[in-house]
Amino acid sequence: MQWSFDRLYRHDITQALLTVSVRPQDLFTEHTPFTLDYSITAVNGTQLPRSLMPPPTIIYEPASGGFRGMPSYSLAGIGVRKDINTLSEAETENLREALSSVMDDTRIISYQRLAGWHGYPGLCSMNGQQVACCQHGSASFPHWHRLYVRSLEIAMTLEGARIGIPYWDWTTTFTNLPSLLTADDSNNPFLKGHIKALNQSTSRSPRPQLFNDPERGEESFFYRQILLAFEQRDYCDFEVQFEVTHNAIHSWIGGTSPYGMSTLEYSAYDPIFFIHHSNVDRQFAIWQALQRYRGLEHNSANCNIQELKMPLEPFNRKQNLITIIRENSRAIDAFNYEQFGYQYDNLNFHGLTIPELEAVLEARRQEDRVFANFMLHGIRSSADVSFDICDAQNHCIFAGTFAILGGPLEMPWVFDRLFKYDVTSVFKQLHLRPDSEYRFKMRLTAVNGTELDPHMLHAPSVSFLPGRGEQRARAAREDPVTTVSNVVTRYDVDSLTLEQASSLRNAFTSFSLTSYEAIASFHAGSGLCPENASVTFACVPHGFANLPHFNRLLLVQMEMALREKGATTGIPYWDWTRTIRALPSLVAESGDNSFFGYHIRQANKDTVRDPQEDLYVASRGTRNILFDMTLLALEEVNFCDFLVQVDLLHVRLHALVGGKEPFSMATLEHAAFDPLFWLHTANVDRLWQAWQELQKLRRKSYHSGSCARVTEDTPMLPFSSETLNPNPVTHANARPVQLVEIDKFRYSYDHLDFNRRSVSELLEATQSLRVKDRLFAAFLLSGVHTSARLHVTLQTGSGEGAVEVGSIYLLGGLSERRWAHERAYKLDVTEAAARLELDPYSTFDFNVSLFDYKGQPLPYTLPYPLVLYRPASVDFDVLVYPMYVDKALPPKVTVRRGTKIRFHAADPSLQGRRIRTFGSYTLFIKCEALPGDADTLSLDVTYSLNPGEYYLALDGDLPGKCLEAGRTILVIDEE
Known part of the structure; x- marks a missing residue:
């Protein structure tokens, strides 16, 4: 019976090609030196004519599971x-x-x-x-x-x-x-x-x-x-x-x-x-x-x-x-x-x-x-x-x-x-947990067999890296979400499809013609708060514990408005923790692009951007400095400390985008009119959520801390106003305590990676920060009624040298609410101190200059910075108060539980004096303390104090008198 197959019989010739130094992909090259010859032989050895069957063809089959540009075949030859x-x-x-x-x-x-x-x-x-x-x-x-x-x-x-x-x-x-x-x-x-x-x-x-x-x-x-x-x-x-x-x-x-x-x-x-x-x-x-x-x-x-x-x-x-x-x-x-x-x-x-x-x-x-x-x-x-x-x-x-x-x-x-x-x-064999009691026994052996001192190396630390599978399971248990159909996703702005970007632009164009200015004014503008008052201020609570909650609600209000205009996605976020080479194309492309800028009708001015060089410069040869600051914020295990670091981090981006322009991100009054504001604020909100996830992994509270208790149940204006806010959702959720969880607002983020690191990888990165001793200038900041920049240098106590430390940016204006931090903002000075050979308890001579956002000098009225020492591989800080005759201490400082305290005689003339502790605020004001050394602390001694409020003052020049510059209230938090 005559027969013929209706498909090809294939014989693998890959190895034969490699034997003659022909790679599979070379088959597509015109001048590859090979020919394909074949013969047909009967079982009795007779050569049959090749015309009995069609000549063979060659098929190239890429490796299964391969991907473009990554061949999986073997090669041979020169090189x-x-x-x-x-x-x-x-x-x-x-x-x-x-x-x-x-x-x-x-x-x-x-x-x-x-x-x-x-x-x-x-x-x-x-x-x-x-x-x-x-x-x-x-x-x-x-x-x-x-x-x-x-x-x-x-x-x-x-x-x-x-x-x-x-x-x-x-x-x-x-x-x-x-x-x-x-x-x-x-x-x-x-x-x-x-x-x-x-x-x-x-x-x-x-x-x-x-x-x-x-x-x-x-x-x-x-x-x-x-x-x-x-x-x-x-x-x-x-x-x-x-x-x-x-x-x-x-x-x-x-x-x-x-x-x-x-x-x-x-x-x-x-x-x-x-x-x-x-x-x-x-x-x-x-x-x-x-x-x-x-x-x-x-x-x-x-x-x-x-x-x-x-x-x-x-x-x-x-x-x-x-x-x-x-x-x-x-x-x-x-x-x-x-x-x-x-x-x-x-x-x-x-x-x-x-x-x-x-x-x-x-x-x-x-x-x-x-x-x-x-x-x-x-x-x-x-x-x-x-x-x-x-x-x-x-x-x-x-x-x-x-x-x-x-x-x-x-x-x-x-x-x-x-x-x-x-x-x-090993931990499983010993039935240990990372927080169990255990120790390492190290051996260091030279190649010739000599036993070396193991202390030549630093003792190891231990980190626990939760598996992603457990993270997902935990998230499912603790954070049930609404159905997908009801959830809008906030995407990385750089990952938007053309359709998504077009949807957002069309929605924003439509909305900007009607009510955009009203929502932007919720942030600042000419000032809407308090309602119906003769003197009003910006509503945004910069410098306060409810700032993240306010901005979260403001984003929801804006997002709901865009969805009503046809937006198919949530407000995208700009992950500025990655290396920045240009502003996102969604906002940077000119022409028919409503995200490029906005005409502020109440001021008859267009928003502008003046990106500063520092926006594009990497930090310490590693990452974008914004990522360094992000890790420092995420390292904090107390909401109130996290809040201060995040506040100054987000303000830095305002300054670096807006530059010296008044109608820009750089000023409190006009920041929210720039469409880029929303992408930036979405990333800050995402950062808060990432911190909350880290806290769950750390098994610590992810809710607001003690600093927020006064305001967490107070409705925030203008959201709580029936006349100013027509949105029933944000009106009904205007109390900060209602804004800790995001499920009710029906949005989610595509992921919580920062600089391409997952939450578990961020946890590991923050843990790795603790392997080295670090030093910080601890600033107790307050508003100066304008956007400003603090420029910080460091020199030795004897005035030698001057090493650049960095800059701190403040966002403010004439309409700002009066604010003052009682938690320190930490500016890393580790490298500067090392260059000057300063140890944690040396005298740090900081030179701090203050400039407005246009670069004009301002008088410096903020407290002189303290020094915070964060030793390696321990879970406490040491706050060092530098004591001077003519430099006042911050009026009040709050630190987390476990922080150790030290008062350093930075001014040599203060050697031998003591710190008085007072039993009440009234005695503190009157400077009435017991005579002698009762209830006193020595200078240049490190103390561990129990949680509570301490009224402290340095002895004055006369018995029974306090040095005015040496007064402060210290609060050691219960958290």
């Missing part, structure tokens, strides 16, 4: 780095010959010269000392070694290598080093290296833990560590996890060998170094591919920007003959590895494609985890760190190990963030 365990005999021999030639010192690019770039003899200088050029403990670590491995690879290619430097994937199971590295014959240059200047050969002394998991007796140690690195979405967080994991390979291969991989000075003389670092670079490339798949930045970083822009030595020197390396010798230029002419055979990890790997990582994020957090720094030696965790009964369990790579020639280094080590399983 292609292959798995060392897949090399053919011919490839192995070719690599040996090429490396042998490079090791010939007569070559232009010799191995001795290249090896010296990394460590010994120290070809770079720092502070007048010769140091190794290699970057360790630095954000530039991956890039320096990327350039380094590529330099040898180019040298080997010039000597005839037909493939790239192979990689050894040490995250897979292995019981021996790869054969290319261990074959003991005279023709194997990969076996060892020679240090010509010392006439020494490298050697290896592998430790047992290299081949067995030191924790669990399995092969998964490196696999787990690299997965944790891959989880990180911030480049610098990834770099720390990634680099420390790589150190263990150095330590455990070199062992006690004095001239081997475990030493920073000599590791690069052993050829295994480059095989190891080919894999390290591949892991960097996999992380970059993950970032690309996540939709995050993969070819740049928003952290340590200044460092990443510095030229990497010695690659930048004119003596470097490799042009492509020399011209791209900054770390920021070395992210894109494809420009250097090499690639990997594939970027799979344990057989997983990039999407499959991300799914594995996401599954890990669903689980609750506990981490030991280490703040690492150089110790001028290589060493292994191991640690036990012991419970209250002193039952100790081995918890983990990692390595530090260093030596006498190392550049001094310190990480600016934590190295995290997963200790979840």
Whole structure:
């Protein structure tokens, strides 16, 4: 019976193509050198004519689960780095010959010269000392070694290598080093290296833990560590996890060998170094591919920007003959590895494609985890760190190990963030919780076996990272929401579709012709409050505890108006915690765009924007300064402290957008008329909700604090006014206590990420702030009847030096309500104090200048700042009052429970005087206290006081008199 198939029979020719160095995607290139030949042979061996069947065709099938730009097939050829365990005999021999030639010192690019770039003899200088050029403990670590491995690879290619430097994937199971590295014959240059200047050969002394998991007796140690690195979405967080994991390979291969991989000075003389670092670079490339798949930045970083822009030595020197390396010798230029002419055979990890790997990582994020957090720094030696965790009964369990790579020639280094080590399983074994009683037992062992003082390293802290699955379950239990059909979503303005943006613009255009000015005037304008009074002020309660509640209700009022005009989404938010390069296009595009500006009819003026340079400048080489301020606000566990930080944070953006323009975001009276105001305020409201979610994770109150109790049940004008407010929803919900939850207002946010960090990641970030001692200038601020800027510098108590600290912005105007904070706004002065070598209890000489928003000087009438010391790894602050004869203390300061107090004699003439405590406010005013030292506090002594209200004054010049400048009321909150 005659037959023919109605579809194709397919035969996989992928491997055959790779054998002749043809990549699958090359099939679409016109000049790819291949032909397809075929023959038909009968079972008896007779050749049959090919015309019996149609000629075959070629089908290209992309990898399942792949995504655009990320091929999952294997490659081979010049510049292609292959798995060392897949090399053919011919490839192995070719690599040996090429490396042998490079090791010939007569070559232009010799191995001795290249090896010296990394460590010994120290070809770079720092502070007048010769140091190794290699970057360790630095954000530039991956890039320096990327350039380094590529330099040898180019040298080997010039000597005839037909493939790239192979990689050894040490995250897979292995019981021996790869054969290319261990074959003991005279023709194997990969076996060892020679240090010509010392006439020494490298050697290896592998430790047992290299081949067995030191924790669990399995092969998964490196696999787990690299997965944790891959989880990180911030480049610098990834770099720390990634680099420390790589150190263990150095330590455990070199062992006690004095001239081997475990030493920073000599590791690069052993050829295994480059095989190891080919894999390290591949892991960097996999992380970059993950970032690309996540939709995050993969070819740049928003952290340590200044460092990443510095030229990497010695690659930048004119003596470097490799042009492509020399011209791209900054770390920021070395992210894109494809420009250097090499690639990997594939970027799979344990057989997983990039999407499959991300799914594995996401599954890990669903689980609750506990981490030991280490703040690492150089110790001028290589060493292994191991640690036990012991419970209250002193039952100790081995918890983990990692390595530090260093030596006498190392550049001094310190990480600016934590190295995290997963200790979840140990906590489970010991039945511990993060708040249980336990301790760490640390061991620090040099590579030669010498036990070092473990106190050379900081003691670890512990953090609990709730799983995302539990977060969602908790949110479902605690925060039931209305049906989706009744909820409007507030989206990131940068993620709006064209249809959504058009809907908002059309609705705003329609609304702006009628009632927009009335709602904008609820904020300030000419002043509507109190109602029917002869003298009125702006209704917005800037400087008060109900400001977030007021703005939340104002947003709801505006959002409901836009929905009535046809808007299909909620008011979008502008996440200014990400790096800002321009204002959002929704508000920045001119032409037919109602969000571009508004004509204020009552003033007959158009709103304008005057963006300041500081809006676009990154902070401390890491992030947008607004994100730094956001983390500091989210760190606070008391609503009242959170409120002060957020208030000044949101005002900063007003100032940086409005600049010196009166009819702009920079002034209280006109800020709400700029359509950008609503996007900004939505983000502040979103920040409040994120803080509430953090408080739930911390198991602390997410409601208003003690500072809000006076106002939380008082209806807010103008929402409570029947004549001014026709909206029944906002009229019925005008009391702050009604605004803590958002469900009733039928809106939600697309997510609560800030700077692309989820709530759980923000929790971890705020916890990591606590690993270092920090110092703050503590300002008790009040209104100055105009928008203004405080410019702060710091010098030593003796008046030496002057270090820039920063600026604080105030939003105000003639119509502002009188306000004064009794909680301190904290301005970070840690770096400035370090530059001046000031410790927490030194005399801090602050110079504070006050300018209006147009830049004109104003008289400074605010209290002199206090100093707040936040020690590392503890849950209390120390508030330091600087005592002067002529600088008055703030009239009243409220601090959270547990805060310690110290009065410092900043004026030497006050030495020996005492602080009097008074039993009542009346006695305090009269300065009537017991004689002698009863009920007194000493200067320059730290005190722990119980919650309560304290009336305090410094002894005056005469007995029974108080120094007027030394009076203050201190309230230690119950919360």
